[in-house]
Amino acid sequence: MQNKWKVIAERFGQMLITLWIIATILFFIFRLMPGNPLVAYIDPTFTEEQQQALMQQFGLDKPLHVQYFVFLKNLVQGELGDSFFFRDSVTNVIAKVLPNTLYLMIFALIIAYTIGILGGILLAWHRGEKIETLGIILTLFTRAAPQFWVGMILLAVFSFQFNIFPSGGASAAGQVFNSEFDKLTSISFYYHLFLPALTLSIYLLGLPLLLMRSNMLDIMNEAYVDMAKMRGLGKFRVMFKYAARNAFLPVVTAMAVGVGYAMGGNVIIETVFSWPGLGRLLVKAVSTSDYPLAQGAFILIAAVMVFMNFMADIIYSLLDPRVTLESRR
């Protein structure tokens, strides 16, 4: 056990190094880009002096390595600079939209993993039958269809054609929520959440479903499942009580990785549905050359992903004592 903690600490250290390297790569991407990073900020009418003053204000007149250390120091303190576009600190801008992204992600993950796990059991149950082939082909469809296109079709059908769901945003026009609690208890919010969450969950569905299926098939080869069958237990009991219970664990672990996927997948889905979240913010920041904001949003998304990969490793080794952290490498 002592040893396990040591390995976890070591893995945690590796995670921090990974984050640091990602932040460094990002720093250089943004600094070494062709053109002046302040282009979007500087009005053509600015005089040379005014431009210099601005450069100074953002620390862009200093040599690159000094800028780099300032950047790292600020990053550690959670200070991400000011957005050019919103004229507000990046931390504030991100904090405002982050809850929306989290809600979208959590709902989508719940839908995707519930349907995925049940679907995986169903396919394993009907292995070798037509329904299994059909199920796998359908799942491949969900993975091959561009998510934004699925979103567009859902919008066209359910929002514009039949007028069931709103066509975008997180609230009706003019509606303002006083607090996150207000938002979460308002029906209108879920009404807006439904289509984007559905689209994201279609995108996320494939991983748990295929994983659950192949785990089930693996486990159904084990001696204790044969034993249960020989004891004359019903198929339902064998499938759920013996096989599914054990096939379930790796899927839970994969959920951590799924969060990472969802963070990336959000970028496009949020844009299609004008969902005011982190992904849409990133797209907006990039298209308006708002590099402090793009940098902040990207680092946050990357941090969530790296952290979730780390969690997946840890959960996996805690849930399954046969796996040691060393042996996974």
Add this chain to the structure above:
Amino acid sequence: MKRIIINTFKNINTFLKNDKFAMVGVMIYIFFTLIAIFAPVIAPYDPHEMHREGAKFMFNQPPSQKFWLGTTNMGRDLFSQLVYGARPALMVGFSAAFFVVIVGTLVGLIAGYYRGKVDSILMRITDIAFGIPFTPFVIVLVGFLGPSIWNIVVAMALLLWRDTARVIRAQVLTVRERSFIEGARVSGASDLRIIFIYIAPNILPLSFLYGSLAVGWAILTEAAVSFLGFGDPQIISWGYMLNDAYVSQALSRGAYYWFVPPGICIMLVVMAGFYIGRGSEEILHPRLKKY
């Protein structure tokens, strides 16, 4: 060199014969490749041309005999756009896959063969690549480097090799323990010779399969990036068509003929890659074949 090519080809050939799914995948690839090559012959019009009848522009025409899939809000023929759209899709897909296969295979071969320090350094780099969110990375890079198809390819090539490298490494670890490798070593073959003449032919089918998955990923990503408006505005791709439809209110007009076909084309090409890749699952886990 000749031996590598012949061996690889043989392996791929037997694999395709035994796998119906993979065969379908290859057929879809061939179909779209032919369309891309002969686009100017197949497409009835120039995809940029704004059609008019007399003084009247043919805006938002539903499908008809003259315009098989209708026209855009600027009076451009959608069927011609769809046909020409196969070109950037396949170009991006295959060139990204090419880099993915080359880089991933080399990293995997070297890490798996030398093991030890080389291995752990290369695998740490792979871990870092896994920590970078793919779509946001491509968007940021393309957004700042400028809208061009080649920037999209570069951005993808920088990250997508990671899956291939991991799988190839795992495979190399088992192949290098086989007796014929031992034999080669005893007879005095150099490391490079062992890696490229003896090990590589055994793992190349696997790289090829991962390449086919990468084609799918690359096409999806190109579509997504173009949809977000970071694509090359001069080149009509399926993603560009969808972006055009989205910003021109085709959704609210119910112009399904505009935005459904490009999505189906993307899906078919990506599916083809998955179908071929599905076979790789069976090679990796022969146990699955039973089911």
